[in-house]
Amino acid sequence: MAADDEVNVALQAPVIEAKNLDLTFDANDGPIQALSNVNLTINKGEFVSFIGPSGCGKTTFLRVVAALEQPTSGSVTVNGMTPDEARRNRAYGYVFQAAGLYPWRTIEKNIKLPLEIMGFDRAEQNRRVKNVLQLVDLEGFGNKFPWQLSGGMQQRASIARALAFDADLLLMDEPFGALDEIVRDHLNEQLLALWARTEKTIGFVTHSIPEAVYLSTKIVVMSPRPGRITDIIESDLPRDRPLDIRDSPEFLAIAHRVRDGLRAGHAYDDA
Amino acid sequence: MRSVIPVLTVVAVIVAIWFAGSIGMNRAWTVDQAERRGLELSAADIIADTLRQERPVLPTPAQVMAELWATTAGEPVFRERRGQMQGNPRSLFFHAWQTLAPTMLGFVMGTLAGILLAVGIVHNRAMDLGVMPWAIASQTIPILAVAPIVIVVLNAVGLEGLVPKSLISAYLSFFPVVVGMVKGLRSPNAMDLDLLRTYSASNAQTLWKLRLPASVPYLFTSLKVGIAAALVGTIVAELPTGARFGLGARLLTGSYYGQTIQIWSALFMAAICAACLVALLSAAERATTRRMGLGR
Numbered sequence: 001m002a003a004d005d006e007v008n009v010a011l012q013a014p015v016i017e018a019k020n021l022d023l024t025f026d027a028n029d030g031p032i033q034a035l036s037n038v039n040l041t042i043n044k045g046e047f048v049s050f051i052g053p054s055g056c057g058k059t060t061f062l063r064v065v066a067a068l069e070q071p072t073s074g075s076v077t078v079n080g081m082t083p084d085e086a087r088r089n090r091a092y093g094y095v096f097q098a099a100g101l102y103p104w105r106t107i108e109k110n111i112k113l114p115l116e117i118m119g120f121d122r123a124e125q126n127r128r129v130k131n132v133l134q135l136v137d138l139e140g141f142g143n144k145f146p147w148q149l150s151g152g153m154q155q156r157a158s159i160a161r162a163l164a165f166d167a168d169l170l171l172m173d174e175p176f177g178a179l180d181e182i183v184r185d186h187l188n189e190q191l192l193a194l195w196a197r198t199e200k201t202i203g204f205v206t207h208s209i210p211e212a213v214y215l216s217t218k219i220v221v222m223s224p225r226p227g228r229i230t231d232i233i234e235s236d237l238p239r240d241r242p243l244d245i246r247d248s249p250e251f252l253a254i255a256h257r258v259r260d261g262l263r264a265g266h267a268y269d270d271a
Numbered sequence: 272m273r274s275v276i277p278v279l280t281v282v283a284v285i286v287a288i289w290f291a292g293s294i295g296m297n298r299a300w301t302v303d304q305a306e307r308r309g310l311e312l313s314a315a316d317i318i319a320d321t322l323r324q325e326r327p328v329l330p331t332p333a334q335v336m337a338e339l340w341a342t343t344a345g346e347p348v349f350r351e352r353r354g355q356m357q358g359n360p361r362s363l364f365f366h367a368w369q370t371l372a373p374t375m376l377g378f379v380m381g382t383l384a385g386i387l388l389a390v391g392i393v394h395n396r397a398m399d400l401g402v403m404p405w406a407i408a409s410q411t412i413p414i415l416a417v418a419p420i421v422i423v424v425l426n427a428v429g430l431e432g433l434v435p436k437s438l439i440s441a442y443l444s445f446f447p448v449v450v451g452m453v454k455g456l457r458s459p460n461a462m463d464l465d466l467l468r469t470y471s472a473s474n475a476q477t478l479w480k481l482r483l484p485a486s487v488p489y490l491f492t493s494l495k496v497g498i499a500a501a502l503v504g505t506i507v508a509e510l511p512t513g514a515r516f517g518l519g520a521r522l523l524t525g526s527y528y529g530q531t532i533q534i535w536s537a538l539f540m541a542a543i544c545a546a547c548l549v550a551l552l553s554a555a556e557r558a559t560t561r562r563m564g565l566g567r
């Protein structure tokens with residue numbers, strides 16, 4: 001199985017490839033370098049976490065990949081295309097920090113939103129809604145309005161919405177940041193199960209070291225001013241991860257390396 | 272049910288103040304008349320007379336209610352004249368309808384114009400900068416000055432009756448709709464808009480699926496202000512133009528002939544109409560928000 005994976009990776013172009021990426025925002029008090037010389041390759045089927053303090057550019061990088069921001073220089077490709085082309089080809093689903101469900105639409109209608117815009121027919125819409133509701137474990141909640149659901153359920157609905165049009169790439173910007181620890185653990189477990197079942201490539205922004213280590217096959221450590229990558233850690237944890245793997249020495253070793261990377265970034269900052 | 276007592280108390284206080292006002296303001300005429308005839312009146316006689324004058328300075332609530340009853344329940348809305356069924360100018364319902372019809376037509380026109388302008392303002396920077404100042408300027412012109420001009424100009428091109436009146440009520444009611452809808456169409460936050468960008472949604476799709484639904488609460492607030500303005504617009508349009516029918520015409524003839532009771536009953540009818548229109552809008556608002564899952 002592992003050998004097959006390696007062959008696949010070798011045959012396929014990377015899902016995301018960033019080369020010498022720079023992005024400068026013009027703020028009122030002068031330019032802010034949000035991304036500086038970012039080089040990164042993400043292959044198909046990887047689960048990549050971006051971790052770092054506020055202002056390190058992790059969200060900005062995700063937004064560049066999604067063509068929500070334009071880089072100042074350097075290049076980034078998604079499935080070998082520019083981010084704009086990739087977006088028109090429905091290359092990715094994006095999950096925001098807040099669930100962002102439209103309050104006047106039921107859960108089912110919220111999931112149909114991208115499908116309506118992309119012009120799927122009625123029968124196909126219904127089939128896909130049923131399918132993704134099952135994937136995120138929300139069967140029977142399709143006719144509820146968002147306010148009738150808990151925060152965790154709302155976020156699952158928003159993941160279902162991002163999955164509905166079957167993009168191979170899922171970009172998630174701190175999707176569980178506003179949820180409490182217990183709900184978060186539960187959703188992390190579910191997300192791993194979903195990733196295993198759908199074999200999607202996932203880019204995941206987070207503030208939490210345990211979350212990053214638990215979920216990822218690759219952890220990108222970033223630091224601010226200018227926003228840059230300070231370390232890329234390939235995780236050797238097995239793909240099948242029960243929650244108590246977080247107490248294992250392998251897990252703690254990786255978490256330690258992430259913490260070191262973050263600290264190094266900060267020392268630079270304080271000097 | 273607990274609110275009945277305070278509400279009744281307030282009504283009772285208002286009615287009492289009103290009666291006292293009637294007695295005070297009508298007293299001079301009663302005393303004057305008595306003096307001319309050389310009569311000595313007791314205080315009780317004076318008070319009794321102030322409450323039943325034919326053309327009082329301030330009619331009593333009882334007189335106004337009696338007039339309202341007589342001109343609504345007491346008169347048919349239509350009557351036969353020269354072999355044809357026509358509106359009965361003695362019926363206050365007939366006059367109310369003469370005002371309500373252009374009010375509603377004008378309100379619909381004003382609302383549609385307001386929504387279209389707001390959509391334009393939100394989507395086009397030139398319109399944003401160019402239209403809003405004119406919309407604000409339009410509301411600073413006294414409607415009493417504009418109404419006769421509009422009526423005369425439209426008369427010259429052969430338009431009479433319903434349309435000129437409704438144009439003036441549209442002129443007054445479009446403004447709150449523009450202001451409210453611009454705010455409402457801009458109410459979606461950056462994340463809601465980004466979400467649609469990730470789907471490569473067009474401007475039209477963003478308008479239909481996000482901006483318009485998000486603006487519905489703002490729209491209803493504006494509509495309630497707009498409908499009251501539309502009714503005032505129609506009444507004002509009837510005043511300087513010699514309209515023969517309508518609540519405005521009723522106010523005008525009342526003041527020509529010193530029929531204060533008629534004036535007050537027309538004012539009450541206008542207030543009742545406005546209350547009914549706002550109540551209808553509130554019912555529509557409740558039904559809409561429930562359908563949109565926003566009513567809890």
